[in-house]
Amino acid sequence: MIIYGTAILAACHLLGVYIGDLLGAFIGVKANVGGVGIAMMLLISARVYLHKRGLMPDTTEAGVGFWAAMYIPVVVAMAAQQNVVAALKGGPVALISAIGAVLLCAGTIALINRTGPKRQDTTWQTGTVAEES
Template identity: 60%
Template sequence: MTIFGVALLAVCTLAGVYLGDLLGFMLGVKANVGGVGLAMMLLIAARLWLARRGKLTHGLKLGVEFWATMYIPIVVAMAAQQNVVTALRGGPLVLVAGVGATVVCLAATALLSRIGRPRDADGRFAPLKTEGGHHA
């Protein structure tokens, strides 16, 4: 049944949060350290364990897969929001560093896209061709 997949995800999430809090306490940090990652690793391990023993039913598999695919983007969005809030509180240096890193990445992408690209007789970049032979 699908509900068992959701229950397995819930157990793994609670265990991961607990272990992340425990790890944070042991490291002297007042935060959850890696709880989401631990939860996902527990979910993967539990799913593999059930599959090896032949107890991973179709409904259980569907429940785990559905919520696992929903869980990761939601958690990433929540973490990104926290990072933005923290960055805005950090002052202008954090924003300058973020903008600088973005500009460097864009420049590197432009540079790397030109390396190895063929040029015509005038020294201009030759148009790219797609698989069908048409110009891009």
């Protein structure tokens, strides 16, 4: 049933956020530490485990796949509720700090990625719900 997939996704999400909160409390930070990242790793483990035992039929996968495919529309909705007015009102300090940080980080990313190992391996491109366009 399709809800099994969505339920597994929800369980991993909640457990990950819970662990992230615990981790934050443990190291004394007033924030969730990597909860979503932990949830992602849990979901990856669950997928690998269930696949090996043959407990992951296509309909169950569709219960996760739908939400993965909804990702871009959700991001568009997220963009539509950013506080753009406040960002533009920040003045020169905010603007120059942000531009400087973005430029320097982009340069560092380019430096790391261009010096890294070049691989022609393209297996990652065949995702389960990869967009066709």
